[in-house]
Amino acid sequence: xxxxxxxxxxxxxxxxxxxxxxxxxxxxxxxxxxxxxxxxxxxxxxxxxxxxxxxxxxxxxxxxxxxxxxxxxxxxxxxxxxxxxxxxxxxxxxxxxxxxxxxxxxxxxxxxx
Amino acid sequence: xxxxxxxxxxxxxxxxxxxxxxxxxxxxxxxxxxxxxxxxxxxxxxxxxxxxxxxxxxxxxxxxxxxxxxxxxxxxxxxxxxxxxxxxxxxxxxxxxxxxxxxxxxxxxxxxx
Numbered sequence: 001x002x003x004x005x006x007x008x009x010x011x012x013x014x015x016x017x018x019x020x021x022x023x024x025x026x027x028x029x030x031x032x033x034x035x036x037x038x039x040x041x042x043x044x045x046x047x048x049x050x051x052x053x054x055x056x057x058x059x060x061x062x063x064x065x066x067x068x069x070x071x072x073x074x075x076x077x078x079x080x081x082x083x084x085x086x087x088x089x090x091x092x093x094x095x096x097x098x099x100x101x102x103x104x105x106x107x108x109x110x111x112x113x
Numbered sequence: 114x115x116x117x118x119x120x121x122x123x124x125x126x127x128x129x130x131x132x133x134x135x136x137x138x139x140x141x142x143x144x145x146x147x148x149x150x151x152x153x154x155x156x157x158x159x160x161x162x163x164x165x166x167x168x169x170x171x172x173x174x175x176x177x178x179x180x181x182x183x184x185x186x187x188x189x190x191x192x193x194x195x196x197x198x199x200x201x202x203x204x205x206x207x208x209x210x211x212x213x214x215x216x217x218x219x220x221x222x223x224x225x226x
Contacts, residue, residue: 101158
């Protein structure tokens with residue numbers, strides 16, 4: 001069945017460090033891929049998405065490229081800020097429609113000044 | 114402006130005492146979802162509505178029910194909460210296409226005493 005695997009956290013970085021959070025998936029076909037972010041005490045919000053192979057999603061300095069060859073959608077940011085401290089979830093829609101999402105386990109990022 | 118609103122933000126109930134969580138949306142989306150998120154875990158889909166059509170996930174316990182009286186509102190009823198039901202409950206909406214964004218509310222944190 002469909003699944004999403006994320007690198008385990010927590011990830012602890014100093015401000016301005018480079019960030020990579022790995023995400024790989026198993027799915028039938030080429031589903032859309034999403035990164036959602038959850039700030040402390042809040043619900044999830046979309047960070048970026050890619051709807052087809054080789055697309056690059058970007059937002060707030062974060063980027064991820066949909067690579068079908070490696071079934072990956074790794075999240076990157078060149079210079080993290082303290083305000084990026086949050087939990088990041090990779091996700092894809094389950095087959096069957098209605099955009100029902102399956103999420104990875106989440107990766108907690110802590111950025112220190 | 115809040116687009117997906119959940120009330121209350123914090124709910125305390127007693128073991129076995131029914132509880133209802135509320136969600137409303139101003140986006141006029143067809144699809145509404147309820148997720149359960151336990152501490153440090155990914156959100157897990159409980160069920161979704163497409164308009165008034167209710168769709169239960171196969172592993173959602175019978176203890177969880179839902180109502181959607183109109184497009185804007187959706188309720189989660191937990192008939193007999195157990196200690197294992199303590200979690201954050203997230204409501205989300207989308208237009209339902211596999212490239213569409215899901216918009217999440219801030220969640221209701223349920224404590225079962």
